Amino acid sequence: MKLTHAPLRVSIGAFILNSGLGKRTLEGEAAEAVHGMAVGAIPQLGQVEADRFAKLLSRGEIALGAALLAPFVPSVLVGLGLTAFGAGLVQLYLKTPGLREPNSLKPTQAGIGIAKDVWLVGAGLTLLLDSFTHRRRRR
Numbered sequence: 001m002k003l004t005h006a007p008l009r010v011s012i013g014a015f016i017l018n019s020g021l022g023k024r025t026l027e028g029e030a031a032e033a034v035h036g037m038a039v040g041a042i043p044q045l046g047q048v049e050a051d052r053f054a055k056l057l058s059r060g061e062i063a064l065g066a067a068l069l070a071p072f073v074p075s076v077l078v079g080l081g082l083t084a085f086g087a088g089l090v091q092l093y094l095k096t097p098g099l100r101e102p103n104s105l106k107p108t109q110a111g112i113g114i115a116k117d118v119w120l121v122g123a124g125l126t127l128l129l130d131s132f133t134h135r136r137r138r139r
Contacts, residue, residue, distance in 0.1 A: 001071040005130070008123055009068045009078065016085075017065025023058035027051055041092040060085075079127030086120030093117065 001009065026034060031054035038053065039046045045053060064081050067073045092114060093099050099111030107115035 001073075001075055002130070005075050005127060006071075008126070009075070012082065012120065012123055013065045013068025013078075015065070016061050017069065020058050020061025020063075020065055023054060023061065026054035026058065030054075037092060037096060040097075041095040042088070074131070075127045076131035079124045079131060081124070083121055083124030083128065086117055086122075086124055089114060089117035090121060 023034070028051075032050045034057065035045070035048075035050035035053045038057075048056070064078070064085055067081060068078050093107075093111060096111075096114070099108060099114055100106065101108055
């Protein structure tokens with residue numbers, strides 16, 4: 001890991017790891033609520049049971065958060081993971097009714113929390129682009 005990537009990776013990694021740890025005990029109605037939002041954005045997730053989805057989401061966030069925090073995991077790999085994770089959250093924002101003002105990308109009050117997740121896509125792409133340009137400069 002490049003030293004310049006450390007602040008980005010540590011701050012985002014700690015946040016995502018904490019989020020994943022907080023979801024470990026999701027069951028019942030709480031798991032169904034998270035699952036329902038995800039199915040609204042990605043209908044194929046409806047084939048997965050709500051409790052199972054919550055466990056998989058928790059494990060995925062824990063894995064991504066830990067990878068971001070681990071200095072031996074290449075930035076290009078965590079950049080890919082972070083970009084994909086962030087893109088899923090942006091899709092959730094775009095497809096969930098009530099999170100955006102009609103005919104606009106502008107968030108409603110209810111959508112601000114999820115709309116902010118676009119920064120995860122930007123951070124992931126930054127790690128990817130910097131990794132690719134850094135390799136090119138070394139050659």
